[in-house]
Amino acid sequence: MLNKELVTLLNNQINMEWYSAYLYLDIYGYYADKNLNGFATWFNIQTQEERDHAMLFTKYLLNNSEKVTLQDIKAPNTDFKTFREPAEAAFEHELKVTASINNIYATAYELKDFRTMQFLDWFVKEQGEEEKNTEDVVKKYDLFGTDAKGLYMLDAELATRIYAPASLVI
Numbered sequence: 001m002l003n004k005e006l007v008t009l010l011n012n013q014i015n016m017e018w019y020s021a022y023l024y025l026d027i028y029g030y031y032a033d034k035n036l037n038g039f040a041t042w043f044n045i046q047t048q049e050e051r052d053h054a055m056l057f058t059k060y061l062l063n064n065s066e067k068v069t070l071q072d073i074k075a076p077n078t079d080f081k082t083f084r085e086p087a088e089a090a091f092e093h094e095l096k097v098t099a100s101i102n103n104i105y106a107t108a109y110e111l112k113d114f115r116t117m118q119f120l121d122w123f124v125k126e127q128g129e130e131e132k133n134t135e136d137v138v139k140k141y142d143l144f145g146t147d148a149k150g151l152y153m154l155d156a157e158l159a160t161r162i163y164a165p166a167s168l169v170i
Contacts, residue, residue: 036155
């Protein structure tokens with residue numbers, strides 16, 4: 001059995017991951033509506049990855065005989081005025097997710113819950129990638145996105161992203 005505080009934090013993380021998927025689904029819709037199909041593809045794949053993350057946390061709790069407690073998923077508060085804003089919102093959100101995972105890790109460390117720490121190791125690494133990838137989209141937009149031809153080429157580059165399911169075995 002896991003420590004109850006840790007179970008609460010893990011359940012909260014499940015909600016955060018589902019919210020992440022919801023946020024990225026909204027961003028996907030924004031870009032698709034603007035005919036930036038490469039950006040839309042990139043965020044559609046991001047949606048799928050966040051769903052996978054939620055399911056990994058769910059499976060971890062269930063594998064440890066703990067109850068999964070689903071919470072309401074708040075609708076994203078997005079009213080984007082520029083093509084850059086959704087990418088920036090994604091980067092800022094990933095920073096929050098990283099902080100949440102770090103908090104869970106710190107709690108597991110304090111409790112000497114090495115199994116949970118080992119489970120979270122993958123997410124710590126993943127969050128480094130998530131931050132870098134979303135920040136790269138923002139930086140590339142800043143470099144190329146304000147020029148129509150540059151935006152077109154960046155959109156084409158983002159369209160090449162391919163979904164790869166999470167490889168964490170729990």
